[in-house]
Amino acid sequence: MKRIALFFLLASSLGSYAQRNLNLEETVFGPRTYAPTSIVGASWIPKSSTISYLDKSYQNLLSKSSTNNWSETTLASKADLETALKAAIPNDAFSLRMFPFEYKWHDGNSLLLQVEGKDKTYTVTYNIQSKTIESFIGNDNKGANREVSSDFSKIAYLVENNIEIIDKNGKITAVTDDSNKGIVNGSDYTHRQEFGIKKGMWWSNQNDKLLYYRKDETMVANYPLPQWSSRIADIKWIKYPMAGQKSEEVSLVVYDTKTGQKVTLQTGEHTEQYLTMVTWDPSGKYIYVGLLNRGQNDLKVNKYNAENGSLIKTLFEETATTWVEPESPLTFLPNKPDQFLYQSDKDGYNQLYLYNTNGNLIKKLGYKDIVMETLLDFSADGNKVSYTGVTNNGLDRQLFEVDLKSGKTIQLTHESGMHHAALSDDGKYIYDQYSNLKTPNKVQIKNVKSAKETTLVNAENPFTGKINDPKIEFVQLTSADGKYPLTGRIIYPNDFDPAKKYPVMYYLYGGSHSQLVSNKWLGGAGYFDMYMAQQGYIVFTMDNRGTNYRGRDFYTATHRNLGQNEMADQMKGIEFLKSKSFVDQQRMGIFGWSFGGFMTTSFMLHHNDIFKAAVAGGPVIDWKYYEVMYGERYMDTPQENPEGYKLTSLLNKANQLKGRLLIIHGAQDPVVVQQNSMEFLEACIKAGKQVDYFLYPTHEHNVMGKDRIHMYEKIADYFNQHLKNPS
Structure with a gap:
């Protein structure tokens, strides 16, 4: 018996030592391998x-x-x-x-x-x-962007830049026949998919009319993307409207499947406007469109006649000193076809407003300072609607339900964390899946009336017995203006000893519509973050002003001066780290991609005595090289905001570079075009500054698939060379 006991003791001891660190391949594919049940x-x-x-x-x-x-x-x-x-x-x-x-x-x-x-x-x-x-x-x-009519009698789809419709009998009808590739019909890539655009075609409820975008980008500048695969390198041309330059012109066309006739909505002569929030009236007689000016500070919600395309009226208008950003179409009430829900942050937080089709506001349906993230389902009788709301200073997601008549709102989930929940049709039960920093995943059914819970899944930590599980904590800080609580996330190395000093990898993004720190499993950390912590780094991340889910004032604080208030807030995170005895201030590195690449490079120039090494992936270097729709929302045009563009440009600050900077870019990047980093390289050459540069020839804005393992290896090696094992 003693021998048996000793065997199990040894087996248990060996099992504990079987845990290991993540490998580089698992930084990419680990989330699939070690996902909580x-x-x-x-x-x-x-x-x-x-x-x-x-x-x-x-x-x-x-x-x-x-x-x-x-x-x-x-x-x-x-x-x-x-x-x-x-x-x-x-x-x-x-x-x-x-x-x-x-x-x-x-x-x-x-x-x-x-x-x-x-x-x-x-x-x-x-x-x-x-x-x-x-x-x-x-x-x-081969047909793309397929849209099936609700009666399953027809499919509209794209063949290159034209629309075809096929019916149940196999009959194909060409809706458009534009030979010029600069005229694009029915594409969801209209206005570069800003303003919540996810579709380019819409069937009426009666399935007899198809509404579609017609995008004319013949006047937009052609932009070259070199192709290296052929013996003589070739050029792929894309349309890329840069800030302040000519943009695409878009219209909305109604195609009648019965008559074959087309009608263009009379959206006005202002051709460089944005058409979004496209919604059919339940009757099929009207179409609602949000007309946003190019300056993106004036939105008109218009009602059009679907038969002749004429403007019936502007239902209401929304303006702002910063920007108006429509993200969702109108949602009609199932039992009241003359009423709809409109989403807006005009009163400070993205919330619901109930209107009628004459444009009269019936009721504000917002609740406290809750940011509505996702509109869910109506109750069976159509008198209530549920949604996912953001709580706990942006960290949590909870399920809410609002009574459309009284406006009374109730919160249906309560455990702190990120909830993905939905009500049953009869409103009796909630399906609730959630996680938080300490809970890998829990799935339960809740009885709304009795509050009785039936647990379906209570997941164990998927790393237990396999992977070293780094310690992760949230850190509460305050924004540079003293107005907002900010949450950071710190990941400690294995066997952390506060008496020792550790190098730092400061990972950031900081741009609009982002959130890197949230109260879910691992705190929102990526597997590369965990890998670097396991390699002996303190890994820190924080969401600054300008990021999402904290209300309008929070994310518009960056208007016309991108990167400035963001850096001021991130300095609070840096000050926090420097206050810790276990942080080696001489071995701090920073890493970010896209907007994070812009932030990373900005820190190496504006605050050049903090970080010894940096990796900037796909960085914006000068906002005049970025596209119209996103860039002008936050910066206005270079003509309107010359001082802001000068302040935020990194080209005129290359001479301030200290430390080691590695820039990584995809040669096929259609989002942050490679010209950004090439111009910065030239500025560094002129300033006599050394920069490391690596190009992924076949990748676009993100390095994906197995090549991402190569990228993470390069980043880890770069930090190890200059921070962990400095020469």
Whole structure:
């Protein structure tokens, strides 16, 4: 017995030493390998208290229901679906890798699925009771941006820059036939997908009219992206409207499938405006469009006649001294077709407003200082709507429900953390998945009335027994103007000893619509952050003014002077680190990508005595080289804001560079074009400053796939060379 006990003691001891650090490959693929246990693809089945989801193998669709005490049942399988597809569509071939990940419930018995055959992509309705395909419609796999009518009778799709429609009988109709590639129809890449644009075509509720963007970018400057694969290098030309230069001209066109006639909405003569928030009226008679001026400080919500394109009226107007940024289309109430929800931060926080179709404000539906992040579902009777709201100074996400008549709002989830939650159709149950810094993942069903909880998943730490789990803490600081609490995240090295001194990797982004620190598992840290901590670095990150989810005043503080208040706030994080005895102030490095690359380079010039080494990926160097839609929102044009552009440009500050700076750029970057870093290199040469530079020839703005491992190895080696093992 003593020998057996000794064996288990040794095995336990060896097991504890089996834990290791992440390797470089796991910095890219580790999130997949070490993901906490969860439930995938969860969705409430309509008109029921049954939740559906995919099994761990992604081969079967399962369910749990209140009627059987939340026990597990199989609803459908990949094999059954393949059999049904082959029976219904025998002229094509199907070999599904898994049950379709993005499924939707068409009704309580049928699923709406998109599947790919050998020749076509199909939208099908699959009955889980009869295991048969009830209806299907498909188009050639080469067709892009496919939009299926709600009655599944037609699909609109793109072939290069033109729109085609195919009906259930296979008849193809060419909607547009523009031979000039500078005229782009129906593309979701209109206005460079700013202003919440995710679609380029919209079917009316009656499925007889198709509304689409027509983008004329013939007047926009061509920009060259060198291609290195051919014996003689070639050029790929893209359209890239730089700040202050000529931008694209966009219109909205209605195509009538019955008559073949087209009508262009009369959106005015101001051709360099932005058309967004595109929404059909439930009746199909009207179209609502947000007209935003190029200055992005004046938004008109307009109502148009869908028959002749005429402007009926401006429902209301929103202006700002900084910018107005529409992000969502109107949402009509299911039981009141003359009322809709409008999202705006005009009163300080992104919240809901209830309007009627005459443009009259019925009720403000905002709740305290809660920022509405995601609008969810209406209750079965249409009298309430739920949404995900941001709490705890931007760190948490909670589920809220508001009564549209009274305006009363209730918070339905409460545990501190990031909740992904949804109400059942009958409003009786909440499906709630959440994590926080200490909780890898918890999934539960909550009874709204009784508050009884049924736990479906309570995930263990996925690193236990496998990977060294670095200590992560939140740090509370105050913005440079003294107005706002800021949250930082610090990751400590293995076996941290406060009596020792450690090098630092300061990782930042800092730009609009971002958040790097949040109250979820690992605090929002990436696996490369963890890797560097395991290599012996203090890794620190903080969200400054200008980032998201803290209200309008917080993120507009950077207007016309990008990088300045952001650096002032980040200095508070730097001061915090310098106050710690375990930080080696002589071995501090900084790393950021894109806007973070701009911030990294800015620190190496504006505050050049702090960081000994830096890595700037895809950095903006001068905002005059950035595109119109994003750049002019925050900086206005170079003509309107010459002092701001001069102050934020890094070209005229190259002579201030100290320390080691590695710039990484993708040669095919269509977002932050390589001209930014090339111009900075030339400025450094003229100033006699040494810069390290590395180019990824085939990558765009981000280095993806296996090549990302190469990139992280390069960054780690650079910091090790200059910070951890200085020569």
